[in-house]
Amino acid sequence: MDLPKIVAHRTEGGWMLTMDGLAPAYVRRLSEAADCGRALMKAAGVPGADNGIQLTVDLGDELNQRVKAATQATVDARKAQLRAAVELRRTASALKSQGLTGRDIAHVLHVSPQRVSQLLAQSTAEG
Structure with a gap:
């Protein structure tokens, strides 16, 4: 079973969380995104939300690539x-x-x- 997905996008003063079938939510800190998104999904009855969620941070193409490259360099x-x-x-x-x-x-x-x-x-x- 696939975990429900949350995508966090940087906004002025915090993070916008987008989730399939739900209105966007906003959190001040990225560290709050998973708990907030999971709570909203559970309240909305999203299937699988009780089992956890998958949080993706989207910083735009350039920064996403830089994060991926830096992480891979550390692994290597x-x-x-x-x-x-x-x-x-x-x-x-x-x-x-x-x-x-x-x-x-x-x-x-x-x-x-x-x-x-x-x-x-x-x-x-x-x-």
Whole structure:
């Protein structure tokens, strides 16, 4: 079952909420939009409103694209960070298996000796 949809548009002094079959409503803060819209839908007997709503913020094409791009860049950066962490653990483990000391590994990887201990412990825990 699809959740009822609310679209919030920025207006002077707040947000206009549009909902299928209902007159627009206005809230001062975006944080109030979901609760207000859900309450109005429930009062109007909109099917599915008891199960929640889907809130979309429409800031216009340019800002919508910028928000989407910024959000995706954050997701991509987090994925890259996770891949880099895996590679750093594997590299620390490979250096250890070649007989390097923790301090030598720290120097090679440009991290602290404490970080090397963490990397090796995590690498061992992952198996």
